[in-house]
Amino acid sequence: MRSPQWLVTQMPIGMLDDDFFVRFLSIFQHGADSLAEGADNLEHLGDVAVAPDAMVRWLAGWIGLDGLDPSLPDRAARTVVRASAQTLAWRGTRHGLTRTLEVLSGGPAEVVDGGGVWLDGEAPPDPAWVRMTVTTTGWLSEPDFAAVVADEVPAHVRGELWVGERLIWTSVKASARDGGGHGPGAH
Structure with missing residues (x-):
């Protein structure tokens, strides 16, 4: 787990004394946080149990389920994609x-x-x-x-x-x- 001030705390001590600089750097830390969170979740994007709903539907097309009904409830879509992936070799x-x-x-x-x-x-x-x-x-x-x-x-x-x-x-x-x-x- 990253510290809430992970980017700021990496700066040299002398720079941390300047309040303006710390606040300015915090802006970039906020943007970097969203990038880091995305990177943290990369390994889970292919797991239909935890991937975002939009990713599950994208994975359906990736394994050949191009006709997955958009009105299908998200839970059912996960079940179909998981089962299709498991039986792809069959x-x-x-x-x-x-x-x-x-x-x-x-x-x-x-x-x-x-x-x-x-x-x-x-x-x-x-x-x-x-x-x-x-x-x-x-x-x-x-x-x-x-x-x-x-x-x-x-x-x-x-x-x-x-x-x-x-x-x-x-x-x-x-x-x-x-x-x-x-x-x-x-x-």
Whole structure:
């Protein structure tokens, strides 16, 4: 912790006898205090638990959450940014999708996919699909929820997002969905 007169006390003793000089230097100390406080907080700016709200929203864009709703309460924004940062390495995987759905919905999520690892020649004919189910979209509207989730599904994977028994998003076009196949939409 710095002394309230940290800049003034660094001056030679002879200069401290001049009241005008001490008051004049205090003006600069006041400006330097704000700079020093900013420097003291640099290490915490990347920590969403303590960073200023504006910084948390800036960090969202930095890790790819460009669509973070500005009307989202600050506490919820911190939760989404923290969870997204923690699952960034898992993005596009079953684990990453499950965690994203749980954070956004505030409840349990089920993710079933056709992915896996197989020996050469033993892969199923259509492994690129995922079906995600939640009970609620949490604080987000269904279209906003679906937009965030759609951004998390790999581009080559066909996906379906269900809220309870209702399909709210699919990456499959209606004509392709009617044509049969495996995975989501092929019931």
